[in-house]
Amino acid sequence: SKSDDGFCSAPSITESDEKTKPIYWKVTNPTLSPSHLQDLPGYTRSVYKRDHALITPESHVYSPLPDWTNTLGAYLITPAMGSHFVMFFAKMKEMSSSGLPPKDIERLVFVVEGAVTLTNTSSSSTKLTVDSYAYLPPNFYHSLDCVESATLVVFERRYEHLGSHTTELIVGSTDKQPLLETPGEVFELRKLLPVSLAYDFNIHIMDFQPGEFLNVKEVHYNQHGLLLLEGQGIYRLGDNWYPVQAGDVIWMAPFVPQWYGALGKNRSRYLLYKDVNRNPL
Numbered sequence: 001s002k003s004d005d006g007f008c009s010a011p012s013i014t015e016s017d018e019k020t021k022p023i024y025w026k027v028t029n030p031t032l033s034p035s036h037l038q039d040l041p042g043y044t045r046s047v048y049k050r051d052h053a054l055i056t057p058e059s060h061v062y063s064p065l066p067d068w069t070n071t072l073g074a075y076l077i078t079p080a081m082g083s084h085f086v087m088f089f090a091k092m093k094e095m096s097s098s099g100l101p102p103k104d105i106e107r108l109v110f111v112v113e114g115a116v117t118l119t120n121t122s123s124s125s126t127k128l129t130v131d132s133y134a135y136l137p138p139n140f141y142h143s144l145d146c147v148e149s150a151t152l153v154v155f156e157r158r159y160e161h162l163g164s165h166t167t168e169l170i171v172g173s174t175d176k177q178p179l180l181e182t183p184g185e186v187f188e189l190r191k192l193l194p195v196s197l198a199y200d201f202n203i204h205i206m207d208f209q210p211g212e213f214l215n216v217k218e219v220h221y222n223q224h225g226l227l228l229l230e231g232q233g234i235y236r237l238g239d240n241w242y243p244v245q246a247g248d249v250i251w252m253a254p255f256v257p258q259w260y261g262a263l264g265k266n267r268s269r270y271l272l273y274k275d276v277n278r279n280p281l
């Protein structure tokens with residue numbers, strides 16, 4: 001900020017603040033957090049339209065997740081919006097555990113804060129910390145157990161079979177995924193799932209440096225559930241331009257015109273659900 005010239009009073013976004021916090025800290029401690037807005041009656045940045053929605057933290061409504069223990073869930077995207085998937089935050093408290101999804105439903109969990117232990121029938125248990133994830137195939141017995149606390153973002157959908165392909169348990173972390181080619185685009189791309197035909201969706205992790213933006217003003221049949229993990233910028237959805245920050249969630253229906261421009265002093269990173277590998281007919 002230009003505080004030395006005295007004409008900009010806003011505190012500058014200091015790099016050091018960002019650097020001392022754990023990764024993805026802003027998702028659960030957003031600048032415009034509910035506590036900062038509580039004395040502003042009725043104000044929200046959330047929007048819900050036919051082909052997109054912006055759901056911001058002051059709008060989250062938590063309730064106990066059926067079948068989970070000691071866990072509050074805030075559903076952000078569900079088929080009631082027109083999606084074929086659900087996206088929810090799971091706030092796991094001490095001594096909490098997950099429930100199983102319904103029959104034939106696949107699940108992906110991504111750890112935004114804290115840690116959980118994944119146990120399944122065959123392999124020994126695996127600890128998932130921040131930036132780690134697990135993909136659970138449909139009808140795959142598993143349990144996510146939390147001793148202290150954890151915040152997960154969870155995607156679930158009905159698995160769409162293709163021939164005899166089958167999916168398998170995937171456990172990984174973003175930082176171990178290779179950067180993929182992005183011809184014609186400047187953002188850095190990682191994918192959390194294999195690109196093989198067995199998988200009917202993928203999770204993209206996309207990084208933009210400040211000032212970088214999507215080259216293509218996309219319109220496509222795929223739908224998206226987006227969580228901004230880091231940074232800030234402008235999201236265009238249809239004819240609307242939204243200032244967004246870490247912690248914001250966006251629903252993009254098929255064919256909604258979409259574009260992102262990253263702003264500020266730190267990179268933007270978002271996590272994006274995208275259906276793939278299946279004929280839209």
Ligand SMILES: NC(=O)N[C@@H](O)C(=O)O
Nearest residue numbers: 204218224258259272274
């Ligand atoms: N909105 C957005 O980022 N979309 C692309 O990344 C894509 O792969 O669809």
Ligand SMILES: [Mn+2]
Nearest residue numbers: 218220224258
């Ligand atoms: Mn897209």
